[in-house]
Amino acid sequence: MNRLNSILKKPNSKVLLMGNEAIARGFIEAGGGFAAAYPGTPSTEIVETLAEVASYLGIHVEWSVNEKVALESAYGASISNVRALAAMKHVGLNVAADALASIAYTGVRAGLVIVSAEDPSMWSSQNEQDNRYYGMLAYVPVIDPSDPQEAKDLTKLAFELSEKLSHPILMLPTTRVSHTRSNVILGNITPPRTKGSFIKENNRFGLVPANSRNLRDKLINKWSIIKDSFEEFEPYNRIENKEKDKIAIISSGSSYQYAREVNEEVGNYRLIKISTPYPLPKKFILKGLEDVKKVLVVEELEPVVENQLKEIINEEGLSVKVDGKSYVGYAGEMTLERARKAIREFLGLPINQTAYKKLDIKLPLRPPSFCPGCPHRGTFYALKRAVNSLMLKPIYSGDIGCYSLGINSPYDEQDIILEMGGSIGVANGLAHVSENQVPIAIIGDSTFYHAGIPGLINAVYNKSPILVLVLDNRTTAMTGEQPDPSSGITATGEETKIIDIAKVAEGIGIEKVIVFDPFNIKESTNMLKEALSYVVKERKPAVAIAKKACALNAVRIANKIHIEIPIYQVLENKCTACGICYNAFACPAIFVKDDKKAWIEPSLCTGCGVCAETCPYDAIKPIKVIDKRWDSVWQ
Amino acid sequence: MAMKSKLNIVISGVGGQGIVTLARIIGEAAVKNDVKVLIAETHGLSQRGGSVEVHVRLGNVYAPLVPKGEADVLLSMELIETARNIDYLNTNGLVISSDVILRPPIPGVKIPKKDEIIKEFEKNNIRYYLVPTKELAEKIGNYQSENMILLGSLYKYSEINKFIDMDSIKDSIKTMRNPEINLKAFELGSNL
Ligand code: SF4
Numbered sequence: 001m002n003r004l005n006s007i008l009k010k011p012n013s014k015v016l017l018m019g020n021e022a023i024a025r026g027f028i029e030a031g032g033g034f035a036a037a038y039p040g041t042p043s044t045e046i047v048e049t050l051a052e053v054a055s056y057l058g059i060h061v062e063w064s065v066n067e068k069v070a071l072e073s074a075y076g077a078s079i080s081n082v083r084a085l086a087a088m089k090h091v092g093l094n095v096a097a098d099a100l101a102s103i104a105y106t107g108v109r110a111g112l113v114i115v116s117a118e119d120p121s122m123w124s125s126q127n128e129q130d131n132r133y134y135g136m137l138a139y140v141p142v143i144d145p146s147d148p149q150e151a152k153d154l155t156k157l158a159f160e161l162s163e164k165l166s167h168p169i170l171m172l173p174t175t176r177v178s179h180t181r182s183n184v185i186l187g188n189i190t191p192p193r194t195k196g197s198f199i200k201e202n203n204r205f206g207l208v209p210a211n212s213r214n215l216r217d218k219l220i221n222k223w224s225i226i227k228d229s230f231e232e233f234e235p236y237n238r239i240e241n242k243e244k245d246k247i248a249i250i251s252s253g254s255s256y257q258y259a260r261e262v263n264e265e266v267g268n269y270r271l272i273k274i275s276t277p278y279p280l281p282k283k284f285i286l287k288g289l290e291d292v293k294k295v296l297v298v299e300e301l302e303p304v305v306e307n308q309l310k311e312i313i314n315e316e317g318l319s320v321k322v323d324g325k326s327y328v329g330y331a332g333e334m335t336l337e338r339a340r341k342a343i344r345e346f347l348g349l350p351i352n353q354t355a356y357k358k359l360d361i362k363l364p365l366r367p368p369s370f371c372p373g374c375p376h377r378g379t380f381y382a383l384k385r386a387v388n389s390l391m392l393k394p395i396y397s398g399d400i401g402c403y404s405l406g407i408n409s410p411y412d413e414q415d416i417i418l419e420m421g422g423s424i425g426v427a428n429g430l431a432h433v434s435e436n437q438v439p440i441a442i443i444g445d446s447t448f449y450h451a452g453i454p455g456l457i458n459a460v461y462n463k464s465p466i467l468v469l470v471l472d473n474r475t476t477a478m479t480g481e482q483p484d485p486s487s488g489i490t491a492t493g494e495e496t497k498i499i500d501i502a503k504v505a506e507g508i509g510i511e512k513v514i515v516f517d518p519f520n521i522k523e524s525t526n527m528l529k530e531a532l533s534y535v536v537k538e539r540k541p542a543v544a545i546a547k548k549a550c551a552l553n554a555v556r557i558a559n560k561i562h563i564e565i566p567i568y569q570v571l572e573n574k575c576t577a578c579g580i581c582y583n584a585f586a587c588p589a590i591f592v593k594d595d596k597k598a599w600i601e602p603s604l605c606t607g608c609g610v611c612a613e614t615c616p617y618d619a620i621k622p623i624k625v626i627d628k629r630w631d632s633v634w635q
Numbered sequence: 636m637a638m639k640s641k642l643n644i645v646i647s648g649v650g651g652q653g654i655v656t657l658a659r660i661i662g663e664a665a666v667k668n669d670v671k672v673l674i675a676e677t678h679g680l681s682q683r684g685g686s687v688e689v690h691v692r693l694g695n696v697y698a699p700l701v702p703k704g705e706a707d708v709l710l711s712m713e714l715i716e717t718a719r720n721i722d723y724l725n726t727n728g729l730v731i732s733s734d735v736i737l738r739p740p741i742p743g744v745k746i747p748k749k750d751e752i753i754k755e756f757e758k759n760n761i762r763y764y765l766v767p768t769k770e771l772a773e774k775i776g777n778y779q780s781e782n783m784i785l786l787g788s789l790y791k792y793s794e795i796n797k798f799i800d801m802d803s804i805k806d807s808i809k810t811m812r813n814p815e816i817n818l819k820a821f822e823l824g825s826n827l
């Protein structure tokens with residue numbers, strides 16, 4: 001169970017690894033010395049795993065402040081001759097794209113692998129962009145593993161290839177690789193190279209126009225060498241059932257596993273398996289297409305392989321009919337149903353609808369909600385009260401984090417959610433054009449450091465009357481409580497400086513900065529009222545900071561230092577069944593009884609005590625005396 | 636007798652009930668038995684008290700997700716989630732579910748009663764076992780062991796025992812944080 005154990009096991013051990021852990025092991029097998037990431041589902045466990053073994057291996061592992069910094073840092077390590085990895089979720093590559101697009105010009109020294117975990121179907125993302133296009137845009141070859149074993153093997157290979165070609169490599173596992181656990185056979189570990197030195201070569205690393213023009217020409221020449229190096233990619237690119245002719249299926253990345261399973265069901269046609277969707281290896285593909293009249297491309301999202309294939313067939317003047325998206329479709333991740341339907345239709349086979357059971361019963365939805373004891377609940381509750389009592393017309397400009405859940409009832413306090421850090425920039429625009437509305441940007445600590453600060457500087461500089469509400473729970477909560485600049489510790493658990501958000505705001509020139517405790521509803525409401533009134537009257541930006549630890553962290557600390565959680569209960573005789581605690585405040589630990597009175601489930605309550613404040617009848621009380629140290633676990 | 640070549644299990648429940656751990660124990664035991672296993676999880680927002688599904692496939696399998704209508708077993712930690720995921724079951728599929736019902740924290744939400752759900756199982760000829768996981772967990776004094784109780788019942792009632800031997804499961808459980816209690820829970824669930 002212990003990650004350290006399976007990750008560092010001996011070569012040839014058979015272990016159960018999640019795709020992301022397998023990538024981490026691949027990095028270790030490649031002798032990587034530097035890994036940086038910004039957490040983001042489904043990529044987080046790569047660097048989380050490496051952070052756990054960093055001190056044992058003597059490697060540098062960090063949570064960078066954002067993906068751009070992560071990639072730049074990894075690049076810095078690589079050009080100093082240390083193999084380096086930068087990991088992020090797919091939309092993180094948008095943030096790092098500025099660096100990526102130039103790195104191909106300079107090339108790298110030690111292997112540099114950028115892992116961007118894709119999220120078709122948007123299980124936890126705002127879009128499902130296909131990052132293979134970044135490979136095309138930036139002249140960076142793309143590798144997409146199809147399962148955890150390949151994720152490990154290809155990570156190691158990617159480092160070797162990157163170093164051989166002096167070129168970055170982009171690896172794009174999807175959710176179904178990154179978050180699938182499967183059998184993995186481990187390989188040899190190369191002792192890490194953790195120190196190097198930067199040798200100056202400024203006509204290569206200094207991208208002024210004169211150098212860039214030169215490097216651009218070199219890059220175009222280099223690209224043909226890169227293309228050739230993808231021609232020999234056995235067994236990750238391979239032709240299955242070679243003896244079959246006329247019809248072929250081509251599949252890339254995680255889609256291959258679906259295509260293979262369906263191919264077995266329909267009678268094992270020729271199946272061309274690809275792990276290098278860009279650039280598509282031409283000679284290998286032509287070999288695969290020998291004696292083939294029609295081919296179906298099974299891939300997720302955009303027709304990246306399909307379009308390259310059409311180009312190859314065109315160039316060669318072959319008469320092979322290529323189909324893909326017309327059968328497979330664009331949106332969402334691959335499923336067996338979808339692969340089956342596409343392949344059977346393509347082959348002209350009947351599609352039998354699988355019978356399945358359906359119950360005749362109405363089921364309530366169960367969307368995710370703030371955890372019991374989550375400080376965001378108090379913040380949203382107080383914010384709404386403040387806005388209502390001032391009779392303002394708010395626009396809640398939201399952001400990416402657990403607090404995005406404030407979009408749901410009963411809060412309804414996230415009107416816009418775009419991308420990381422977007423809340424403040426969008427509020428800026430709203431502020432200068434909206435009449436009689438007050439833009440309130442709502443952003444978490446990690447997101448604030450990530451991309452919120454430039455927006456705040458802009459608000460001061462351009463005199464935007466907005467309230468920026470920072471929900472500082474001292475961690476990157478949504479992805480599983482990774483430490484951030486508000487936590488006081490690094491990825492590897494070392495103590496470090498806390499970057500004080502209030503001081504940042506003051507330093508930027510915000511004249512109204514308030515810090516409040518969201519567990520104190522009355523005080524929070526009053527302070528938010530004060531900040532909002534300032535924005536309205538002075539027509540200047542203000543910053544309000546809600547400071548309280550993430551409930552998951554608080555409970556973890558309490559358990560660790562053996563502080564008993566002070567569970568709350570509802571006093572039957574005092575409760576009037578008004579419903580405020582379960583309808584307006586809506587802690588998931590509070591249930592309604594048949595008589596509409598409230599009842600607190602002891603196994604869920606985390607003892608935050610905020611429900612007791614919201615109850616107008618003083619009907620909620622802690623069961624026991626509260627430990628004196630209780631408040632300290634929430635700091 | 637020819638052995639079944641694969642087993643599809645869909646595990647459902649509510650974020651925080653220990654479903655990922657449950658699946659991981661199965662996975663580690665499968666690796667010990669040299670049986671191919673695929674466990675597909677969807678992390679992220681689903682951790683915050685929402686519906687969670689984990690797909691576990693054993694044997695001759697490649698794709699990580701179980702299609703609707705093709706699960707041999709629906710294993711569930713919560714009864715509303717069992718009902719929600721019933722469409723995964725194949726026509727001869729088996730439900731092994733906790734009898735616990737958790738109310739979603741939505742203002743004014745209406746939830747079905749246990750009897751209504753069971754009546755629907757009967758009406759649709761669904762083979763099911765209900766396990767009083769919460770009651771049993773209280774008996775051994777640990778709320779957090781409901782998942783291992785359910786794993787015990789999975790081992791007892793389903794064909795997973797044709798893919799994985801009991802000792803491998805117990806070995807995996809021994810690597811958990813509270814091995815004694817969790818082993819006890821597993822045994823309780825497998826001796827109902
Ligand atoms: S004290 Fe009240 S609000 Fe806090 S977790 Fe317990 S029931 Fe929920």
Ligand code: SF4
Binds near residue numbers: 575576579581582
């Ligand atoms: S807020 Fe107080 S009186 Fe109203 S339902 Fe909750 S416990 Fe009862």
